[in-house]
Amino acid sequence: MMDQRGVIDDLPAIGFGTYPMRGQRAVEAVVSAVHAGYRLIDTAVNYQNEDAVGRGLDESGVDRSEVIVTTKLPGRDHGYDATLRSFEASCHRLGSEVVDLYLIHWPNPSFGKFVDSWRAMVQLRRDGRARAIGTSNFTEEHIERAADATGVLPAVNQVEMHPYFPQVGLRAFHREHGIATVAWSPLGKGSALFDEPVVRFAATRLNVTPAQVVLRWHVQLGSVPIPKSADPGRQRENLDVFDFDLTDQEVEDIVALGRPDGRLFGGDPNVHEEL
Ligand code: NAD
DSSP, rough: OOOHHHHHHOSSSOOOOTTTHHHHOOOOOOOHHHTOOOOOEEEEGGGOOOHHHHHHHHHTTOGGGGGGEEEEOGGOOOHHHHHHHHHHHHHHHHHHHEEEEESSSSOOOGGHHHHHHHHHHHHHHHHEEEEEEEEESSSHHHHHHHHHHHSOSSSSSEEOOOOTOOHHHHHHHHHHTTTTTEEEEETGGOOOOOOHHHHHHHHHHHHHHHHHHHHHHHHHHEEEEOOSSHHHHHHHHHHHSOOOOOHHHHHHHOOOOOOOTTSSSSSOOOOOOOO
């Protein structure tokens, strides 16, 4: 079995999301995020900001070896050879020979090629070009198909997760298989969530913001949220969730905000297709 613990054991409790920032705005956001203390930065080919993330890392003055950078293979590059080519292009844009955490962005099951991409990623991991490999938006079934074909489980599965869509079943599956859950749209895109009474009451009790309550909820559940903000003040606020605790009841009550149709983006991995 391939050992991917190197990167995963070092996975920070909170990361930084970069979509939809691009260009100079993204460079500046990455510099301020790194200075705020983020050591996990999330990008993707489809965000069109891998180059800006690379520049931001260089301008931050922090050594690349201290930051875990995630990037993701787009649907149009599924397939064994196409994955290898796409990986090289990502490395070029990031300005790095190695990718810390390389994910398949969406399974695009109707294409029928994510297993071939996974085989290529296993090879990239063996060659030391990807320090760890994982998936995004994979269901239990997609993970099982990739693992059955290669004997290699993803180190992480990055999925939509927030109180309206708490991924109870998938997180249990991840735990059983030693897969880390990374949560995208962890704040529910800064939505109505912040006005939910259970979130507001906890924020008042603890003298923190609703966003901090939601991020602390992720941390206590063991998922790794990757909130996005271009604002340095909010970037710091979103990392500052390690000196208070939600009660078990508060954690449970926030999980109870979940609903079957709680996805905010409509991205059901079984049908969503993204090139
Ligand atoms: P998010 O939950 O991080 O919400 C972002 C919104 O919340 C922004 O409008 C931001 O201004 C606001 N916000 C941030 N901090 C705040 C605070 N402290 N108080 C109030 N508002 C605050 O949602 P997102 O940007 O959709 O997701 C985060 C990251 O996840 C993305 O940037 C991207 O890197 C990743 N992502 C991955 C996928 C995938 O398919 N793998 C899909 C979507 C997003």
